[in-house]
Each structure stands twice: as C-alpha cells, then as structure tokens.
Amino acid sequence: MALSPRLEFRQAQSLTLTPQLMQSIKLLQLSHLELNDFVDAELLRNPLLEREDGSEPGEAEPAEAPERSTEISAYEDTVERGERIQDADSIADGYDTAVENVFPDQAAQDQLNPTSRLDRNGAGESGEAPDIDQFVASRPLLSEHLEAQANMLLRIPADRMIARHLIDNLNEAGYLAVELGSIADLLGAELGDVEAVLGALQGCDPVGVFARTVPECLAMQLRERDRLDPMMQALLDNIDLLAEHNVVALMRAVGCDREDLADMLAELRQLDPKPGLAFDRGPVEAVVPDVFVRPGPDGAWQVELNSEVLPRVLVNRVYYASVAKKTRDAAEKTFLSDCLASANWLTKSLDQRAQTMIKVAAEIVRQQDQFLLHGIAHLRPMTLKMVAETIDMHESTVSRVTSNKYMATPRGLFEMKYFFTTAIASSDGGGDHSAEAVRHRIRQLIEAEAASDVLSDDTIAALLQKEQGIDLARRTVAKYREGMNIPSSVIRRRQKKNLERVG
Template identity: 85%
Template sequence: MALSPRLEFRQAQSLTLTPQLMQSIRLLQLSHLELNEFVDAELLRNPLLEREDGGTENSDGEPPEQIERSTEISAYEDTVDRGERIQDADSIADGYDTAVDNVFPDQGAQDQLNPTSRLDRNGASESGEAPDIDQFVAARPRLSDHLEAQTNMILRVPADRMIARHLIDNLNEAGYLAVELQTIADLLGAEIGDVEAVLEAVQGCDPVGVFARSVAECLALQLRERDRLDPMMLALLDNLELLAEHNIAALMKIVGCDREDIADMLAEIRQLDPKPGRAFDAGPVEAVVPDVFVRPGPDGAWQIELNTEVLPRVLVNRVYYATVTKKARGSVDKSFLSDCLATANWLTKSLDQRAQTIIKVAAEIVRQQDGFLTHGIAHLRPMTLKMVAETIEMHESTVSRVTTNKYISTPRGLFEMKYFFTTAIASSDGGVEHSAEAVRHRIRQLIDAEAASDVLSDDTIAAVLKREQGIDVARRTVAKYREGMNIPSSVIRRRQKKNLENTV
C-alpha cells in the first residue's frame, strides 16, 4: 500500500471546556468560606456587582431600581439635617465654656477605649455599629516570640543566638524539634558540639519540655525540672513502648520495682504535658457551619433547605451599567463594561446553579439514607457516588465536587456529605448489603461491652458479626477497621482491663 498525502473532511462532536465552564466546575467544590473569598475578590474587580443586603423591596413593594430619585435625596437630606442638629460633646462643652469631662464624665473613659470613634451608652459607635469584641480580647502569645525573648536573655554570643533562632524555627506545633541537629549544623556551618550546647541551654526555657526530640525526652525535661528524674524513672521512660502496650509485668521487671511504685510513677507522668507547645500559636476554634439543614417535616417527610446565611448573594447593578454605558466614549471602555456585565451575569447564574446542585445532591442522600436518619448508624446504607449520580442524572465527578467540604446538619448530628458514601459488605445469607461504617460501629459496640475475662479476638468478632447480623467479614477486615478506630489488639485490651481491675 502506497503512502501519499491527501485531504480528508471529518465531522465529530467534542466538549470544549471554556474558562467560564471550568470556573463554574471549580465553584462546586469550594467551601462556603472559600466561595465568599472568591465573591469578595469579584466584587472588588467588577463595578457592576454588589451584595444583596437581605431586603430587595422598599416599603411599597417596589424593587430598588424603581425608587424615585427624589425619595433618595430627601432621605439623604433628612439624615444630614438630623446629623447637623445633633451636637457632639465638644460643641456642647464649648457652649458652657468648660471641659468635656465636667459635662460628660464618662466621655473621657470611652475615648480612651476607642480614640477613633466615640461610643454611646449602649456600646454603639457613631456609625451605629456595635464595637467589635475582638478589639478587647488579648492576643495569645506566639511560641516563637515567647522563646526568642527567653533565648536572648540566656545566650550572650550572637552565634549562639543565631543557632537558637534556627532551633525555634524548626519546632512543630507540639514544641518538638522536627529536624536533626546535624542538618542545622551543616546549614549554619557550625560545629555539631556548638549546636548541642545551645540546645541544652534552651531546653530550660518555658514551657518546660520544648526543644525535645521525642516524647521520652520531653517528659524527662519536665521531670528534671521537678527533681523527679531518678534512675527508675529513666528506665521507665526508656521503655515507653511497654507502657503503651500495658505490659506492666515486663515493665516492673525492667525498672526493678513493685506494682505500687510503678503506679506512683505513672501518676506522676500523667501530670506532665506531652505537648507543651500547644498552649501557644493556637488559633481560635472555628465551628463547622452546615451548608444544608435536614429537619423532620409535619407530614413525616424530611425538609431540606440551604443555609442561606453562608451563601453569598450578589446582584447585577443594571441601572449603573446603563448610566455608565451612555457616558462611555471609547471602545476600550465599552468593551470593559461588556466584559464586566457578562462576568456578573455568569457569576449570579453560577451561584444559583451551584445552590440548586447542592440541594439536589443533598435530597438524594437524604432519600437513600432515610434509615440512618430515622433509626441511627446501624441502618446506614452502603452508597457510592455512582448510585447518586445515576439517580439525579449527573456525572460522578460533579457529585464528588458537590460533596467536598460540604456539611449537612441532621437530627443525628452534623456530618460531612462524604460521610454517607461507604463501601458495601456482603451479607452471608444473600440479603441486603451492609455499610462499612455500620460494621465499624458494631465492632466498637462489641469491644466496649466485652469483659476483662472475655476479651474478643478479631476472629471471634468476625464470627459474632456473621452469626448475629449475617455480616460476612474476614478477620483481617475486622483488624483493619479496629486499627482505623485506634482500638488496640485483644492482647493489649486484656492487659488494660486487668490493670484497671488491679488498680481499683
């Protein structure tokens, strides 16, 4: 067959992702915090966008675009006239030819609290807004600043202070040193002995236990401060893995003490702080805000609604667009305004489509997990993205994006939407499949109910699940679920329960 160039015409269909379509897809997976940040950035860039302040109608039921210009002016003039009639404290005091403190004794104290704006007796400022409580809350000190102030007093040599600065920079949130000393020595071109000497000096800083390289060293530093680091305690700290396994018998043999001594040493260790750095640099705990609310309805069905408090609401100011367009003369200005109008229309449409998609996916999740909402986690059904996508006629990737970083508030608690998507475990009798999360819950129930004399092994748990609920699960699957819930093995649990009985 001879090879020769030729021309061919083909007709085919393809999907092209435009920048706006890609941005719309990206909006689906944003959380409400990220979405508000994105909208705020668009409000700064686009003069045709403005936030909706709740009410969109005036007292006569007319939209804001139809308010008469005279009404706006009269309202403005009324505000200005009223502001001119109300005199401030300085003007009144000048009229009486005296100081402000003599007329308004509380005014001086208020001005000291907020020198830039005066507060009335209700705590409101001149603008009518309540003062921000964050302005009166003391800031928590940072761990790095707290340690740097101490090292500057402890160390006199500039080179040692430089080493200490690098040691501080390499502390993690718990206050542990996260890098090797040799790495810092190589980076600074210093001797390893100098780095070790600086480390030993700064390990006495407050809080005691910082700059440790392991849990044992952190506890040892705190015990040394209390003058309780004796040879027996050192031996105990060197064998913390036996303590984690609750192998008290082997620990007593290595340490060389009886059960009463080991109990006293463990009581002292419990009083220590294994993460001394957590008292610093900790930002405020932010509560998870649900995106969707699920409530029982009067007819027995579930009512699903979006949390409108966290959704940004924007409007396109077409009146302003029409006014500015008339004054635009150059093609560049007209093109800019057209792009702004197109972007504004796209954003409002995308936000509305995002809200509808979220409510659609949430409604299908609630429909399929009705048993969980009614009876609890034992009735959680196995569910996949494909099952939801096929029902609502969407792509799996769309469902995945919608359920990312979205939370749903139910009578059973607050859950991430991803929580309801679990794998299926087959039933031994060929019946309804079981959710993996429901199986984990049942495993935890069995372990919590076991006695010290009858600790269940993984094989026994698998047999109980198959006998009682027809759940066909292997021993290694039980072990994987147990380890995922941070539950120790049957050997360690037996030691824990026996040690607890002996203590009691």
Template identity: 75%
Template sequence: MAMSPRLEVRQSQSLTLTPQLMQSIRLLQLSHLELNTFVEMELQRNPLLEREDGVEPGETDNTELPERPAELSAYEDTVDHGDRIQSADSIASGYDTEVDNVFPDQSAQDRQPDLGQWSERGGAPGEDAPDIDQFVAARPSLSDHLGAQVGLIISDPRERLIAQFLIDSLNEAGYLANELEQIATQLGAPLETVEAVLLRVQGTDPVGVFARDVKECLALQLREKDRLDPMMQRLLDNLDLIAAHDLGALTRAIGCDREDLMEMLGELKELDPKPGRAFETAPIESVVPDVFVRRGQGGDWQIELNSDVLPRVLVNRVYYASVTKKTRDPAEKTFLTDCLATANWLAKSLDQRAQTILKVAAEIVKQQDGFLLHGITHLKPMTLKAVADAIEMHESTVSRVTSNKYMATPRGLFEMKYFFTTALGSSTGGDDHSAETVRHRIRQIIDAELPSDILSDDTIAEMLQKERGIEVARRTVAKYREGMNIPSSVIRRRQKRALATAGR
C-alpha cells in the same frame, strides 16, 4: 488501486469544555468559605456585580424618596434641653454656697458626656458599639514567648544568635527539627557551644521545649519537678513497653512492684508530650452546615439550604445601560460586554449550584430515611452512582457536590460523603450492610468485652456472622479496627487487666 490526495467533509459531534463551563464545574466542589472568597474577588473585579441585600436591583438607584419633615430625635432633644439648663455648680455659685446645700441628692457637678471621646472611639451615640474582639490582644507565638526569655538569660550576642536559631528550628510540638551537628555547621559554630546553649534554653517555659524526642521531653519535665530518679529514668528507657502495655515486662525491667509502677505511670500521664501545642495561634474554624434537614409536621423530611452561607449577587443592568450610552471607546465597550457576560454567568452558576446541592441532598435523605429515624444501625450502603442515576446526573457531578458540604440532621452534623459507604454482603439473603454500620457494631462488641474474655478478630467476625448475617473476613475486621485506632486483642487484654487491677 491508485492512491491520490482528496478533500472530504465530515460532520461529527464533540464536547468542548469552555473556560466558563470548567469554572462552573469547579464552583460545585468549593466549600462555602472558598465560594465566598471567590465571589468577593469577582465583586472587586466586576463593576456590574453587587451583593444582594434584600432589595431588588434598580429599586433604590433612581427612586427618589419624598422629603419628610424634619424630626427631632429623643437624643438631640435631650442634649439641647441639657444645654439650656444651667449646671448645678452655676446655680449654687449664684447663691454663694455649696452644691450640697442647694441640691442634696445631686453630685458635686453635672457630668455631661464627652461627645468628642465617643466619636474618637468609633462609638458615637446612636451607632453600634465597637466589637470587643477589636481590643483583644493577640496571643504570643511560641517563638515570641521563647525569644523574650532568651533575652533575659543569655547576654552574649553570639549565644543569643545560636539560641534564636534553635527557636526557629522548633516544630509545632516544640521539638528540635534539626540535628545539632547540622545547626553547628550552618552557623559555623563549635558543636560544644551549640550544646551548651541548648542546655540553657531547655530550662525556659514551657518546660519540655527544645527536646529532641519524647523521652527527652518527658525527662525535662520530670527534672523540673525533681522526680527524675534512677527508677523513673529506667521507665523512660522502656517507653516501647509502655506503648505495648506490657506491665509484666515493665516491672521486671525497672525492678519495682506493680503498685510503684502504676504510680509512676500516673505521673507520666500528667506530663505534656507536646508542650509547644499550647501556643498554637491558628484560628479554629467551626463547621457550618450547607443544608438543614428537619422533621415536618406530617412526618416527611424538610430540606432547606443554609441561606446564611450562600452568596447572592445581582447584575446592575441599570448601571450597564447608563455607562454604555456614554462610552465611545471600542475597548471600553468590549470590557463592559465581557463584564456583563461574566456577571450573568456567575449569577446563573450560583443559582444552579444551589439547586444541584438541594437536589442531591433530597435524594440522600430519601435513601437514608432509616438512618435519620433510627440511627447508624439503619445506615444503608449507598454509592455515588446510585444517587446519580436517581437524579439523572453524572456521577462526577454528585461527587463534586458532596465534597466539603455538610448536612445538619436530627442525628447530628455530618459531611455528605459520610452517607456514601461500601456494602457488605448478607449471608441470609437480606439487604446488604453498610460498612459504617459494621464499624459501629465492632466498636460496640469491643467496648463490651470483659478483661477475662478478650475477643480476637476471628471471634468478632464469627459474632457478626451469627448475629446479623454479615459476611466479613478476619482481615476486614482488623482493617476496620485499626481504622478506628483500636489496638489488637493482645494489647487490649493488657490494658483492661491493668485497669481492673488499678481499680481494686
């Protein structure tokens, strides 16, 4: 068969992600803080966008309000009336006597408010008072706090430079992040000089900063309290035994009885292993729910979006029409057309995002009705695919919608991702159990342990099998236990025996 070139026409369908479609998908997974930041940037770039403030667009732009007769406010009337009345001093001077002789119940002078002072402070009468947060002094950072002390205890300029470099080498906990040899090499200074400066700055406040490990940090604080005796030093040398709660090995290593050991451990608990954390200046951001779930009067669940965190924008078509009529430059017309298209897209995308969140939240509430009524023991296993199939959406869309979104329920505030858990099979043939429910039950079993009867992971797995028919392996119990930061049975036995002994 001879081969020859030829032209063919084929028709096919394909999905192309336009930049606006990709941006719409990205809007779904943004939190309300990120979304408000994005909308604020668009408002600055696009002259056709404006925030919705409860008034319909175009309602106040071209509507002229009828003139109202001038009215005198109560404040203006009081001020004008006070200007027309003479002060107590002027009246008393006319009688050539003291104010107390004329007005016994009045102070020596009439004190009219200084309106100029009010205006300068931004708090003129009739206006809102300034926010008190504007006058709160900023908290000093750890670097500023230590730098002020170094200026008092070190006078040599070279040593001050080394001390400042040591301050800059501290991490958030107050520990030195670099080795002294590295610091000496970078500064070109003798190692002995760097060590001498380190010893001097280790006495600054808060005590424990400039330490190179936990042992040195605790030793600095104990030395400040004059409690770093040889026995306490041996205790610090065996921090690994303290972490393992091996009190028997600790008493043998230190050479003390159990009573003295418990007293020293109590002193260690009063120390701060991370002294630099007291100067953290990062703002604390509270979690704000995106969806509210409430119990209705008829027993059904009412789902409502948090309108306070949802940005609303309007497209100012009146402004677009007026500007388009006056412009003749093709580039300006193209710019206005693009702004109008972007504004329409953003308004539609925000509305679609809100409807999608509401739809997904409604399905979550529908499937987790038992949890909302009875608690975590009735939390059902649920997957993204199950919710996506129920609301006829793609699984990736549900995943984006539930990212960084929070739901306020009668049971508390939960991230939407919390309700999606894997399923553990039931040996009795009943419904599967949620992994979160199994974790909760494991914690309950461990909390109810007696010091004389500590349960192993195998025993806990058998108890779950007998109680609720939950088929779970020992390694699964160990994984869930470690995920909840619960120590092993050996360490728990030492901990609870130590607590029982201390409580006697």
C-alpha cells in the same frame, strides 16, 4: 511507502471546557467560606455586581411623606430637648477650661468608666460600634515566644543564628524535627556549638520544648520539678512497656512494686507531652452546615439550604444602561460587555450550584432515610455512582458537590461524604451492609467484652457472621479495628485486668 504532506478534512465531536464552564465546575467544590471569598473578589473586580440587600437594584427610594403639623407631646419635647443638650466636653470648651473645673463628678466617672461615652446604639465618637476583637488579648506565636527568650540567653550572633534555625525546625508540638548534624552542616558550624545552643534553649518556657522524643520531653519537665530520680528515669527508658500495658514487665524493669508504679504514673499524668500546642492555636471555628434536614409535618424530610452562608449577588442593569449610553470608546465598550457577561454567568452559576446541592442532598436523605430514623446501625451502603445515576448527573459532579459540605440532621452534623460507604455482601442472601455500620458493630462488641472473655479478631468475625450474616475476613476486622484506634486483644486483656486490679 513515501511520506509526503497533505491536507485532510475530518469531522469529529469534542467537549471543550470554556472559562465560564470551568468557573461553574470550580464553584461546585468550594465550601461556603471559599465561595464568599471568591464572590468578594468578583465584587471588587466587576462594577456591575452588587450584593442583594433586599431591594431591587436601581429601585427608587420611597418618597418621604409630607410633614404633618401635629401637636408635640410633653415626652417628645423632653426627648428633643435632651438631644440638643451638649456634652460635658463641649460645655467645658465653651468656657475655655477643663472638664473637672466645671463638672468635677463627671471627670471622676470618666476615669472609672472610660468606655461610657457611647451613644444609645453603643457607638463611640466615630459613630461605629466598638469591635469586640479589640478587647481580646493577642496570643504570641511559639516562635516569637522562644526568639524573645533566645535573644536574652544568647549573646553571640552566631549562637543566635543557630537558635533561629532550631526554632524554625520545631513542629507544632514543640519537638525538634531535624538532626543536629544537618543543622551544623547547613550553617557550617561545629556540632558541639549546636549542641551547646540546644542545651541552653531546652531551659526555655514552656519546659519540654526542643525535645527530640517523648521520654526526653517528660524528663525535662521532671528535672525542672526535681523529680527525675533513677527509678523515674528507668520508667521513661521503658515507656514502650507502658504503652503496651505490660505492667509486670515494667515493674521488673524499673525495680518497683505496684504502689510505687502507680505513684510514678500519677506524676507522669500531670506533665504535658506536647508543650508546643499551648501556642500557635488559631481560634476554634464552629462548623456551619450547608444543608438542613428537618422532619416535616407530613412525616417526610424537608431539605433546605442554609441561606445565611450563601452569597446573594445581583447584576445592576440600571447602572449598566446609564454607563453604556455615555461610553464611546471601543475598549470601554468591550470591558463593559465582558463585565455584564461575567456577572450574568456568575449569578447563573450560583443558582445552578444551589439547585445541584439541593438535588444531591435530597437524594442522600432519600437513600439514608433509615439512618435518620434509627441510627448508624441502619446506614445503607451508598456510592457516588448510585446517587449520580438516580439524579442523572455525573459521578464527578456529585463528588464536587459533597466535598467540604456539611449536613445538619436530627442525628447530628455530618459531612456529606460521610454517607458514602462501601457495601459488604451478606452471606445469607439479605441486603448489603454499610462498612460504617459494620465498624460501629465491631466497636459495640469490643466495648461490651469482659476482661475474662476478650474477643479476638477471629471471634468478632464469627459473631458478625452469626448475628447479621456479614461475611468478613479476620484481616478486614483487624483493619477496621486499627482504623478506629482500638488495640489488639492481647493489649485489651492487659488493660482490663489492670483496671480490675486497680479497682
């Protein structure tokens, strides 16, 4: 068969994502913080966009009412006269002298209250109210705090370079995350020099930074307090037994009785296993809900968007019309047309995003009505596909809408993804159970168990089968238990017995 070029016509359908459509898809998955940042960038780029301030763009200012000659009361005359009175500085300047020479009491008050020179709205001389952030002390970063100490401890430039690399390789808890040999190879330095610099830095504040393990971090803090005796060192060497709550083996390894062990454990509780977390912490940011769910007067649920976090923008068509009349250059006309099309599409996309969020949230509330009424035990299994088919959308659209979005309900604040859980079939022919509800029941069974009757994973699976007809394998119970950071039955039995002995 010979190969030869030829022309061929074919007719086919295909979906092409235009830049505007890609922008709309991107807006769906943005959180309200990211969305506001995106809109702010568009406001700077597009001169036809402006934030909605409650009035229509281009709306004429209301005409001022004509002044009426009315009689001024004594109170109004007093207020106007007081506003015309000059302050102490102006009067002193008029006499070409200092304030304290004219008003000695005023100067003393200004020294005691330097922020007293504010107007009735709390604004200063610049006319703007003082920002509360200006009065908050800045917190140094861990790296800055350690570099300042390293510059005082180390005099040789090579040692300071090693110190900077050690500081750069600390994790947020203050632990050294790399091997010393790799730093020595990277800098072409001797391993002994790196160890010497590390030894000097381990005396920096906060005590415990530059440790490589938890026992080393605790040992550094105990050494600083002069409490690192051989028995305490033996306890740190066998800290894995402490994590397993194997008290008998721990006392045997340390060589102490129960009373001495209790005293040493009390000392360990006073230490900080993560000293670096005192630094590098940003401000605590509260989660702001995107959707509110409230019970209505008729018993139904009311779903509404949080209008406080949604950006509202308008297209200034009056400005567009005035500029378009004066535009003669083809490039300027093209730019203006593109700005108008982009502004129209952005406003349309924001409105479509809001409608889609309401639609998805309303369907979630409808399907999780029993959860809102009775709690987590009644959480229904729900998937993206179930919601998408009901509201006639694609699963990817529902996934984007529920990403990084939060819903405030009478049961608390939840991420919208929280309501999507897998289904666990019921063996007795009843309805399916939500995986989250099953985890909640497992936690309840473990919290209610006694020290003499600790439930194994097999026993928990049997109880779930007997109570609710949930057919769950032992390994699935173990996976759910480990996902909730609940130890095994052996460790729980030791913990409960130790608590009973202490009590």
